[in-house]
Amino acid sequence: MSILYPGFLWLLIPLSLLFWTREKKMIETGHLIILMLLVLVLSRPVIKQGIEESPIEAKEFIIALDVSYSMKAKDIKPDRYVFAKETANALLASNPTDNIMLIAFTSNPLLLSPPTTDHRLISIALESLNLEYILTKGTSLEKLFKKVASMKSEQKNLILIxxxxxxxxxEKLSSIIQNANISLTILALGSRQGTTIENADGSLLKDKEHHxxxxxxxxxxxxxASQAGGTYMTASSTPESTAQALYDALEMDDQKGELITKKQHRYRELYQIPLLFALLLFLMLHTRAVKFLLVAFSLLGIQAEASVFDNYYLDKAYQSYQNKEFNTTKAYLGKLDTPSLQSRFALANTYYRQGAYKKALKNYLSIRSTSAQIKQKLYYNIANCYAKQEMxxxxxxxxxxxxxxxNDKDAKANLALVALLADKKSAELGIAHPKSQSSDSSKSEHQEGEEETRDEDQPSSGSGDGGEKSNSKEQEKSRLTLDPKQEKQPLSSKVYELINKGYIHEKQPW
Incomplete structure (x- = not known):
């Protein structure tokens, strides 16, 4: 057995002291025991049942954050670095499923966080980075691009801040980018006219000639950005709007996601046991316990998360869907306490009918089943979503x-149509040999589910290729869900030493 929140157990110390020092009265003693049991409930006792893998579709991005001295300039409020950090955090929040890597760079690039879908790791790294310990004034884009180029992934989506x-x-930098197959998005921070930079003591920064x-x-x-075929943008009024503009630019990119495996611990909850004893003890102290024991035990078989209204809401959602009242459908589905196979299909179908093909695709990809009939319908609807996006x-x-x-007549007809459209699109782009698709997406196992009717039977279109998936143990571990009580640790002096490497002999610090 494990305790997920052991910090609550400290509350048992004062409760135990009260228990042993106070006069032994039955009601007061019972109340103390109830409080102790509730402390156990809050500490969340569990039995670990291994690691659960869940396949998700995600893009891989590299965020490269400039942490050189010039990022202290205040032509963007409060300053360029703080604005960049808040933008990065807002971008992480808007890309919850994407696999993201963080690099800090000045004259030298340094990996701060490996590729991970757990964006709290990246946020912790950002918060732990103290600009006061970074002494380098130069910025080497060439070393950064060479570092990214040396990475093993076939397609590198680089967000340069x-x-x-x-x-x-x-021209030299563009050559490195194109040879390494880097997809570049640049967020330029600062102003055209420029500004001075303050030192820690309030004085203005000067060069060797005291200018x-x-x-x-x-x-x-x-x-x-123009030469490398990338995207160039400047800061908006707020980090949130800037992050949204970045997100929109990334969504328009032709690079498509791939199926990756996210891992997290799976537990069997035990909090119900101390909660049950606390409830029974309370009933014994304040009621005629015999009348309520049967009621208490009869409630044990009812799952707390189930709602008696789920069937009602699901039926209402189907009715509004048939009437093409899709916003009402989503409202009813949002009231369900326990999402089911039917409700997930209904939500995905609703997004599809509204033309929100990306959201529909995410919902279809989240559905798991071992039923061949359901999987066939699921694959058909996923294909429709990709086709509607011209993939x-x-x-x-x-x-x-x-x-x-x-056999499926609709799927066969749509396959012939998208094959024709794919050849036409390749011919228009002048592609002689299109890149083959990754087969990894066919390897995910599905859980048992119930049958659902297919609503989408319209042909669609799209071409996409996934990037290379990282299989290193370190990256797999980084995807594990973190303990929310874990303290944020400051970056070690070794990190700053690597960032500052060579700063004494900087040739062109400005």
Whole structure:
């Protein structure tokens, strides 16, 4: 047995002292025992049942954050670095399922967080980074791009948050990006006219000739984004709106997600046991216990999470769906205490009918079943979503999966259509040999489910290819759900030593 929140157990010390020192009166003693049992409930006793794997579709992104001295400039309030950090946190919140890596860079890049879908790891790394310990003033985009290029993944989606430094050779940087197959999105922080930079003592930063340093956005960034076929943007009024603009730009990218495995601990909850004893003891102290014991035991068979209204809400959702009142359908489905196979299908179908194909796709991909009939319908609807987004290659793959589970005239007709559209799109783009699809998405196992009627039978389109999936043990461990009570640890001095490496001999710090 394990205790997930052991901090609550400290409350047992004063309760135990009261128990042994107070005069032994039955009601007061009973109340103390009830409080002790409730403390046990709050501490959440569980039995670990291993690690649970759940396949999710996610894109892989690399956030590269400039932490050089120039990011202290205050032409963006409160300053460039704080704005960049808040933007990164807002971006993490809007991409809950994506696999994200964090790199901090100045003259040298340093990996702060490996690829993970648990974005709390990245937020902890961001909060632990103290700009006062970073001494480098230069910014080397070339070293950053070479670091990203050395990574094993086939497609690298790089989000670069920087003011640009002083590099001038855009052609050289563009060559590195294109050779390494890096998809570049640049968020340029700062202003065109630039501003001075304050030191810790309030004085203004100067160069060796005692001239004031003026830090501004490097115009090379916009040129670089253009030459590398990337996206260039500047800061909006708030970090949240800036993060939303970044998210919208990433959603328009042609790079598609892949199925990855997210791991988390699976527990068997035991809090019901002390809670039951506390309830029974309370009834014995304040009521005629005999009358209520049968009631208490009869309630044991009822699952607390089940709601007697679920069937009613689900029936209402189906009625509003048939009447094409899709917002009402979503409202009823949102009231369900326990989502079922039917409700998940209904929600996904509702998003599809509203044209929200990305949300529909996420909901279809979250449904698990070992029933061949249900999986066939599920694959068909997933293919429709991909096709509606013009992701023809993935649509072909899922139509084929549906046909492998049984004959289907609609799936066969749609497969022929998206195959034709895929060839047409490849010809328009001048692609002689389209990249083959990853087969990893067909490897996920599905849980037992119930049959659901297919509502979407319209052809759709789209082409997509997944990036290479990392299988290292370190990255798998990083995906485990963190203990929410875990304290945030400061970054070690070794981290700052690696970031500051070579700062004494910086050739072009500005």
């Amino acid at each position: 920087t003011d640009g430094g002083e590099e001038t050779d855009a 004031l340093i003026i830090s501004r956005i490097n115009p090379l960034l916009e040129t670089l 023809y290659e993935k649509a072909k793959m899922y139509y084929t999966k549906a046909l492998q589970l049984g």
